[in-house]
Amino acid sequence: MELRHLGRTGLRVSRLGLGTMTWGEDMDEIDAAEQLKAFVEAGGNLVDTADVYADGGSEYLLSRLIEQFVPRSDLVLATKAGSVPDQDRRFDGSRGHLLAALDASLARLGTDYVDLWQVHAFDPDTPTDETLHALDLAVSSGRARYVGVSNFCGWQLAKAATWQRAVPGRTPLAGTQMEYSLLQRGIEREVLPAALDSGMGLLAASPLGRGVLTGKYRHGTPADSRGASPYYSAFVQPYLDERGRRIVDAVATAADGLAATPLQVALAWVRDRPGVVAPIVGARTAAQLNAALSVESLTLPEEICRALDDISAPIHFYPDHDWSAL
Numbered sequence: 001m002e003l004r005h006l007g008r009t010g011l012r013v014s015r016l017g018l019g020t021m022t023w024g025e026d027m028d029e030i031d032a033a034e035q036l037k038a039f040v041e042a043g044g045n046l047v048d049t050a051d052v053y054a055d056g057g058s059e060y061l062l063s064r065l066i067e068q069f070v071p072r073s074d075l076v077l078a079t080k081a082g083s084v085p086d087q088d089r090r091f092d093g094s095r096g097h098l099l100a101a102l103d104a105s106l107a108r109l110g111t112d113y114v115d116l117w118q119v120h121a122f123d124p125d126t127p128t129d130e131t132l133h134a135l136d137l138a139v140s141s142g143r144a145r146y147v148g149v150s151n152f153c154g155w156q157l158a159k160a161a162t163w164q165r166a167v168p169g170r171t172p173l174a175g176t177q178m179e180y181s182l183l184q185r186g187i188e189r190e191v192l193p194a195a196l197d198s199g200m201g202l203l204a205a206s207p208l209g210r211g212v213l214t215g216k217y218r219h220g221t222p223a224d225s226r227g228a229s230p231y232y233s234a235f236v237q238p239y240l241d242e243r244g245r246r247i248v249d250a251v252a253t254a255a256d257g258l259a260a261t262p263l264q265v266a267l268a269w270v271r272d273r274p275g276v277v278a279p280i281v282g283a284r285t286a287a288q289l290n291a292a293l294s295v296e297s298l299t300l301p302e303e304i305c306r307a308l309d310d311i312s313a314p315i316h317f318y319p320d321h322d323w324s325a326l
Contacts, residue, residue: 001043001296004277008199009174011115011146013076015271016293017046017203019282024057026231026284033065034286040070042293048177048203048280050080050120051105063110078116078203079105080150080177082123082131093123093131102138117144118177121151128156132163132170139171148200150177154190161198175201175277181270182247182312183209183239189320196275204270207279208292212239213266215252226284250311254304267295269308 003012018039023032036047049058059079066072081101084092092098102117117138119131138144149160157176164170176195178187180202187202195202208214216222217240226232251262258265270279283289300308 001293003045005201006116006146006148006203006277007174007195007201008172009146009201011076011174013046013278014044015278016044016267016296017048017078017278017280018044018289019205019280020047020049020058020062021053021282022058022284023049024054024061026229027061029061029064031286032061033069035283035289036062036065037069038286038289038293040074042296044293045074046076046078046203046278046280048078050083051101051108052080052083052085052120055085056104056108059105059108063108066110072111076115077109077111078118079109079114080118080120081105082120089125091121091123093119093121093126093134095130095134095137098131098134099137102134102143106143113142114144116146116148116174118148118150118175119152122149122153122156128160129163132160135164135173136169136171146174147171148173148175148177148203150205152176152191154194157191157200158194158198161194161200165198173198173200175203177203177205177280179206180204180273180276180279181207181209182213182251182266182308183244185312185314188314189316192275201277202275204273204276204279207270207281208263208266209239209244209247210236212236212244213248213251213262215248215255215262218245218248218252247308247312250308254300254308258298258300258304260298261291263291264295264298265300265304265308267292268298268300269305271295272299272305 001014004015006013081098082091082093135147161173164172251265255262255265281292
């Protein structure tokens with residue numbers, strides 16, 4: 001699998017990442033082991049998790065598989081901190097919470113460092129400089145090799161990136177992780193331009209539109225799908241609207257013409273977008289993961305990309321940079 005640099009850093013990651021959000025919850029150790037083996041055998045190295053996934057269970061399960069199937073040094077381990085299970089405060093970006101969360105993640109992962117540590121979301125109740133200082137401390141102490149953020153909007157991302165580059169000795173942000181797919185192109189308004197301008201790489205979460213872009217929901221909701229799950233149905237539902245159906249139909253048409261699958265077409269589109277370093281794929285089964293890994297050999301023709309761009313184009317209004325309609 002091709003490797004790409006994460007932003008303006010020396011860190012090279014596979015251009016497809018393995019997501020583990022359901023590991024330790026809907027995914028048991030046997031199925032997780034199958035996925036990790038398949039991913040590594042295909043040349044993948046980027047494995048993404050977070051301290052809140054399965055309340056730490058994802059990190060713990062991952063630690064049980066490392067060394068059994070792959071040396072720790074062959075993986076780029078990425079985890080996140082900052083989300084908290086508190087109805088009154090969903091995010092905690094305080095220095096104390098973040099550093100304590102990092103130590104807990106390292107203990108669950110069974111390692112003394114992570115390759116990429118990310119702030120899971122912006123905390124409006126904590127000064128940004130305090131949150132970012134935690135990232136500096138993580139790197140200077142050797143507990144994290146590179147740092148980034150996740151789910152920051154455009155101004156938040158630009159502010160954080162500028163702060164980190166303003167003074168020598170602070171650790172520049174290597175990347176940002178955001179949802180990005182043919183069904184969700186909102187980051188193209190400000191987040192993606194801010195990332196590109198600041199030299200950060202984008203890790204694309206939910207690149208298959210929460211599973212909708214595979215075409216599995218075109219004729220109903222499969223009983224074994226996340227759309228039918230009481231835990232994940234609300235996660236899938238927003239993309240099962242008329243706009244989503246038009247985009248999925250276009251993806252399916254393109255797939256028929258290329259002798260490919262809708263999954264391959266949708267994943268190849270986001271993988272090769274400007275600024276994207278790696279889509280993060282969270283598969284339910286090893287067969288689904290293998291289907292995603294097969295996209296490595298596919299590059300979409302330019303005319304197909306343009307057609308998909310047109311059918312899924314987001315509506316940009318003032319004050320975005322394109323003022324042609326004013």
